[in-house]
Amino acid sequence: MDRWGLELVRVGAVAPALIRRLRDDLAVCLAHPVWVADFELAPADAFSRDRRQYSAVTILNMLQDPPLTMPHRRVGVTDVDLFLPVFAHVLGSAQLQGQVGVASFHRLRPEFLDDRPNPQVLRLRILKEVLHELGHTFGLVHCQVPWCAMSASLLPEHVDLKDPSFCESCCGRLDVPRDGILSFFLKGDQP
Numbered sequence: 172m173d174r175w176g177l178e179l180v181r182v183g184a185v186a187p188a189l190i191r192r193l194r195d196d197l198a199v200c201l202a203h204p205v206w207v208a209d210f211e212l213a214p215a216d217a218f219s220r221d222r223r224q225y226s227a228v229t230i231l232n233m234l235q236d237p238p239l240t241m242p243h244r245r246v247g248v249t250d251v252d253l254f255l256p257v258f259a260h261v262l263g264s265a266q267l268q269g270q271v272g273v274a275s276f277h278r279l280r281p282e283f284l285d286d287r288p289n290p291q292v293l294r295l296r297i298l299k300e301v302l303h304e305l306g307h308t309f310g311l312v313h314c315q316v317p318w319c320a321m322s323a324s325l326l327p328e329h330v331d332l333k334d335p336s337f338c339e340s341c342c343g344r345l346d347v348p349r350d351g352i353l354s355f356f357l358k359g360d361q362p
Contacts, residue, residue: 201302225253264304306344309345
């Protein structure tokens with residue numbers, strides 16, 4: 172597999188500090204280059220008045236411009252509530268075997284379910300969701316290993332059950348180290 176990298180794009184009102192920390196966490200977990208794009212996207216064109224949510228498909232299309240060279244991937248990170256036509260909401264979406272994905276932390280915030288804000292919980296949840304969408308861009312489908320980042324997640328509680336890592340089979344498909352989770356938790360500023 173060619174050496175790939177991941178570009179993160181802010182979509183909407185995403186704090187620069189959040190995206191930088193996410194970049195650093197992903198670089199540790201993936202052992203591949205991760206950088207933040209020098210542009211941002213405004214999600215207004217993706218807003219559906221009928222649903223009062225943002226179309227994940229529209230945002231995915233927006234993320235394709237400017238074109239990204241292969242084998243690199245791009246994942247948008249947003250705070251808006253996403254939907255796909257057949258789902259009431261999604262935590263993210265990606266082109267299967269494509270180059271782009273999007274992950275939303277709108278519903279991943281503990282306060283979305285009336286819990287107290289918890290930056291550490293949010294940090295791990297968005298990390299796992301970005302890993303999940305990235306996996307789809309490499310052609311990975313939902314994994315049956317419950318702790319794998321590629322297992323299905325409909326709710327934040329499902330995300331909490333996963334590790335910020337891939338199972339051995341999924342690691343092999345992405346050419347990432349299985350010990351990425353160990354490296355993540357051993358680094359100095361744990362979540």
